[in-house]
Amino acid sequence: MHLKRLEFYIGKLSKKGDINMSINPVVRVSQKFDEGNDIGLITSGEDKYIYDSDGKKYLDFCGGIWNMPFGYTNLAINEKIIKQLNKLPFCNLVTNIADIQHNYAVRLCKIIGTGAVLYTCSGSESIEAAIKTCRKYQAIKKSSRKGISAFPLSYHGTTYGAMSVSGIDQVLLEDYFPLLDNIMWIDLPKDLQDEDIWIEVVENHFKKNAENMAGIIIEPIFGSGGIVPIPEKVFKRIQELCSSNDILLVVDEVTTGFGRTGIPFAFQRYGIKPDLICLSKGISNGYLPLGALAFSNRVVETFIEKDATLEHFSTQGGNLISIAAADAVLDLMEHYEDYEVAAKGEYMVNYLKQLLGSYKSISVRGTGLMIGISFPKDLDAERLLDVWAKIRKRGLLVYIFSNPGYNLGLSLFPPFTSTKDDLKKAADKIVSLLKRYPDIVY
Template sequence: MLDGPALWPAQAHLPSVIGRQIVIERGEGSYVYTSDGRRLFDGTAGLWHANIGHSHPELAQAAHEQMLRLETYHTFNRFANDKALALAERLAGIAPIERAKVILNSGGSDAIDVACKLARRHWHREGRPSKTVILSREFAYHGLHAYGTSIAGLDFNREGYGSDSLVPETARISLNDAEQVADTIMRIGPDRIAAMVTEPVQGTGGVNPPAPGYLQALQRLCRTHDILLIVDEVITGFGRTGTMFASERYGLEPDLVTFAKGVTSGYVPLGGVLIHPRIWEPFYVDSPATPVFRHGSTYAGHATAAAVALRNLDILERDQLLSRVTELEAILDRELPALRDRNPAVSEVRSAGLLGAVTVAGHLSAERIADSLIDMGFISRPLRGNSLQISPPFITTNDELVSFVRAIDDAVGNAHQA
């Protein structure tokens, strides 16, 4: 084991995975192929990102053409590149925020860091520097940079660093109880709270759709108490719930939206933040006293990544993949309750858009069931709460989705009978 591969696997208990790793060497559409010759249906779209499927030639062409023209140029100070400018305009045009400005970076964890810093910077500029606390929901996942680690609602992601939170001014709120959230706000004090971060549909926390009216209640609490609403659409953005952003599905008007994954379907690393005018306008005032928001990284606004994102958005629109998600959602809405009703080892099913989860009984192991699904030719993933993930590419056929759900049914049934 100590002489194994040099690559340190992510999010892994290393003794449990070394020697058991599945090496993916190519992909095509909704399938990936392993180095030992297996063909696997990608029921998770990688890490929720391969929306248009794997190895799409048009995205490869977009990257190739852009690299021959200009691989990238930074966007610091007076400099920009044409593709970053074009992508920002495109994103502003489809954002759930009118007249949005766009900060580009390299992924979802970057975006969360920028959004939380910008929230604090906003209130400091407003003359209210005591507003520093960032609220996040129980079971939330917001990446693993310092801020994402600190606002995690999954306790195991915050453990082992010598304190409850790497960034101290954070606190958790209830998963779905708005009254408890109101109590938490009053206990901490609204004058100390800068922002509230929420996924519209929690992903890694177990695919938890919001209780009816809950997100709208959070929005009202934010407006009442001058708390910025940050909506984390890293998973749900770009069609995963049947609308371009889940904020539209749930009637939200966020101050900040973080995005990544689906903006390029994972073909290149890219993420960012969409910003409401009330946040960005004071930084644009023509005055020597106008403050600077210190953000930016080498690859922020990467020209090749932006070119790939633009082509990816073209494909989503041309191939009507958002309406395809709505069609597949109807299949999940039919198949998952039927699975729960016929399989005594399934305790709960949840879904929203093309996001689903199957929770298995406590005497079973979702991790072991996911392993058995690999042997059956399907990739799922164990999530919090002893649940199995369902989030295939948008190009999945009806029959493939039904076969995937029924494979989960068989795998759970076999484990129950063993």
């Protein structure tokens, strides 16, 4: 979904000069400062459900905000957090390394085939560090390359560097200019399933810009871009072009990582070896803020050979309690097949297609438990918000995407603990509502 500009209304003055007390004291993304709450406050959660102060129960198919694949009350995660809390809550990572920081990094590197890990606090920060690494890598190799390439349907975060490479937000960011310079956009084919046209536009981009490219940042599946996967042949061709031109390939697995797509990490499906991997969201099951940037052995060896360092640090990066939650997630991932993510995702996509198959105005796609329902491209975005709100009133939480010229619709990120019955009930609720909108379903 496009991020709307924040309109900085501090509140209207009454005749007495008092601040209007309808102001919401909690600032949220895309929220006006005087926008109040029209729903109950969330008070508790259990597995795939959350409850509000009005006593209403919701089935959360946002999965938190795509970051809670193992649910709200996972005892294995709780226990590891408590154990670490009682042992040691913090370690100064500038001058020391705690055992859990070291051991988790070793464990993660072994799983994803990388050589080192930089701890961050969020996905946005992981992207920031990746951009810095691309430029630093070129600098220590005595190259003047500064350019970072990205796709127009990409979304990578809300810090300055992350906004700069988030294609879907560019039309909304004027108030924040100037963003980073040397950002280069790769054209997208009109038919996003045509691998040959994809490869043609990618090759043209490299032919035109390779001499100035320090790196390229890619989501294996555009999440906010409408649950659109990058075709396998395209991904592999990008890897080849990066390797032959010594350009760093950055894979943003913030959304797709830790099993969301039916495989532990989406890049593994393509058999490629990224230079940098950005992680967050599911890394700690959303329990505590944490992100990571993983470096390939090739990048690590280059820094060692050049006796170079990376100037990046945040005080809470690698917080020990957060890593304890992340370590518990890796424990759960050892039994990943038990959750049948790929099979459940295939079931829900097929069931939605069965219910909506006679309507040419709707398309359904998904990889694992990352599912998109696209509406007609010319639908008014306000109509989409109306559908989203009505689904919420029915006790189901979903998310939306809106990318003018490309797509708009609903996205679903069911927790891995969802049953096929949960998926069926959610699909039935969505489809029964959509059929009341003749401008959407026809």
